[in-house]
Amino acid sequence: MRRLSWLESANLTDCDFPIDNLPYGIFRRNRRSGVGVAIGDEILDLNACAERGLLSPLPGRTVQACREEKLNALMSLEQSSRFALRQKLMDLLDAGRGEGETRTRTSACLVPLHDAEMLLPAQIGDYTDFYASIHHATRVGRLFRPENPLLPNYKYVPIAYHGRASSILISGEEIRRPDGQSRKGTNPPTFGPTRSLDYELEMGVFIGPGNLRGDAIPIAEAEKHVFGLCLVNDWSARDIQSWEYQPLGPFLSKSFATTISPWVVTLDALNPYRVPSFQRAPEDGAALDYLTSSTPDRDGFDIRVEVYLSTGKMRDEGIPEVRVSRGNLRELYWSIRQMVAHHTCNGCNLRAGDLLASGTISGAEEGSEGCLLEMKHRALPLTLPSGEVRRFLEDDDEVVLRAFAQSEGLARIGFGECRGRIIPQ
Numbered sequence: 001m002r003r004l005s006w007l008e009s010a011n012l013t014d015c016d017f018p019i020d021n022l023p024y025g026i027f028r029r030n031r032r033s034g035v036g037v038a039i040g041d042e043i044l045d046l047n048a049c050a051e052r053g054l055l056s057p058l059p060g061r062t063v064q065a066c067r068e069e070k071l072n073a074l075m076s077l078e079q080s081s082r083f084a085l086r087q088k089l090m091d092l093l094d095a096g097r098g099e100g101e102t103r104t105r106t107s108a109c110l111v112p113l114h115d116a117e118m119l120l121p122a123q124i125g126d127y128t129d130f131y132a133s134i135h136h137a138t139r140v141g142r143l144f145r146p147e148n149p150l151l152p153n154y155k156y157v158p159i160a161y162h163g164r165a166s167s168i169l170i171s172g173e174e175i176r177r178p179d180g181q182s183r184k185g186t187n188p189p190t191f192g193p194t195r196s197l198d199y200e201l202e203m204g205v206f207i208g209p210g211n212l213r214g215d216a217i218p219i220a221e222a223e224k225h226v227f228g229l230c231l232v233n234d235w236s237a238r239d240i241q242s243w244e245y246q247p248l249g250p251f252l253s254k255s256f257a258t259t260i261s262p263w264v265v266t267l268d269a270l271n272p273y274r275v276p277s278f279q280r281a282p283e284d285g286a287a288l289d290y291l292t293s294s295t296p297d298r299d300g301f302d303i304r305v306e307v308y309l310s311t312g313k314m315r316d317e318g319i320p321e322v323r324v325s326r327g328n329l330r331e332l333y334w335s336i337r338q339m340v341a342h343h344t345c346n347g348c349n350l351r352a353g354d355l356l357a358s359g360t361i362s363g364a365e366e367g368s369e370g371c372l373l374e375m376k377h378r379a380l381p382l383t384l385p386s387g388e389v390r391r392f393l394e395d396d397d398e399v400v401l402r403a404f405a406q407s408e409g410l411a412r413i414g415f416g417e418c419r420g421r422i423i424p425q
Contacts (some may be wrong), residue, residue, distance in 0.1 A: 002020060003018075004096075005093045006095045010039050010040030011040075015039055015041075016347065016404060017038075018413075019039065019093050020272075023028070023265045024228065025262045025263045026119045027262075029117070036116070037089055039093055043111045044109055046109075047309060048109040066085070071206075072352050075352040076208065082266070086268055096293045118243060118263075119312050120170050121206070122167055122353035124165045127162070127168060127179055128355070130357060131154075131158075131160060132334040133361050133362050134333035135347060136361070136374060143373075145247075156288065160356075163254060163357075165253035167259070167260075171262055172420070174420070178252070180237060181252065182194070182243050193424075197370065197422060198237075198371050199399045200234040200235070201360060201401055202357045202358050203361060204232040205339065206264055207353065208226055208227035209352060212353040218341065219341040222336070229303075231260065231416075232260050233259040233260075233401055233420060234257065234419050235257045237288050257419045257420075259419075263415060270301055274296075274302075277300045278297060278330070280333075291342060298333070300330040301330060303404070303415075305370075306326045306402045307324050307325040307399065308402065310322070315398075325360045327362055327368040339356055339358075343356065361372060371394055372393070396423070402415065
């Protein structure tokens with residue numbers, strides 16, 4: 001049976017942030033920023049909770065982490081410390097607890113969501129983008145290699161590239177159309193604004209405690225090093241990408257902007273939505289030992305992910321944003337555990353606040369494509385309610401990613417939204 005909060009907005013059936021969720025973020029209000037937890041339509045200010053003694057008897061290191069201006073210190077705590085903090089916060093907000101003075105003091109620490117500015121949740125030292133959806137990899141590969149869409153290494157190696165941490169943006173920031181080199185056919189390359197701007201629907205993985213350089217993280221220990229998940233839109237300039245990516249992969253086509261959602265949802269909140277990992281086809285063979293989990297029945301997550309699109313014309317005409325894609329995180333060929341284990345198998349050291357992304361999340365069915373590039377396999381291009389057609393994004397288009405886990409008898413665990421609007425140069 002789901003828990004209820006004394007904050008009524010947290011108990012609504014379509015609420016992204018019930019008491020069972022409690023995602024972490026960094027917010028700013030009155031020029032002061034700090035750690036907050038989303039609950040209903042409010043933010044619980046953890047610095048204010050610490051000042052009022054509400055986090056007692058948690059250890060001093062945990063309380064101090066709640067008073068920082070980024071989540072890195074909180075992310076670096078051991079799994080047991082983070083779990084204890086979560087339990088304390090749930091007790092403060094539980095309808096059956098926190099009566100009288102405690103509830104009054106906790107209520108004084110609430111800030112309306114609409115009054116707060118959300119900031120990047122962590123100082124992100126490094127960013128790695130994986131390519132974990134076999135449906136995405138196959139569909140895109142078929143555009144360039146119809147007879148052999150998947151390269152030989154895909155079913156053995158969790159493919160990834162290192163992205164640019166400095167251009168990671170928080171939801172709501174505008175995306176300026178980037179310049180770069182592109183080439184049509186056999187003509188000489190030209191320089192100018194991309195004409196093939198695309199979104200990518202992804203899930204981000206924030207690293208918690210890191211590992212020492214030289215020490216691999218075994219797959220059985222991988223989730224101890226994960227703090228939580230967020231949404232990621234890894235914007236892509238496809239024409240620039242197709243010219244530059246051989247032989248070393250994407251560069252300027254990706255480094256201009258990556259948008260993330262502000263709230264980081266913990267694995268503890270997502271535990272009720274664990275599902276078996278992706279079932280490899282018999283002909284794929286088994287993953288190598290270091291990528292083989294002893295808990296494959298719990299390595300996936302049943303999280304629905306969606307893409308919404310609106311254009312300037314749609315907004316002018318009062319036409320609401322339209323959903324153009326819907327998929328599920330459970331469709332990833334490579335799991336979060338496998339990504340972490342593979343990233344560190346060579347001794348690479350991850351640090352608290354590092355961000356891994358899943359790569360585009362796509363399903364096998366039409367309507368589950370996680371980017372516009374994939375829709376090229378369709379007989380007809382994407383047509384919007386305004387009558388406009390989109391093969392790639394135009395100026396003033398706005399893309400919104402949303403995600404949630406929901407099932408009868410369980411609380412809805414939402415991620416909020418990841419939003420970005422394209423602006424011209």
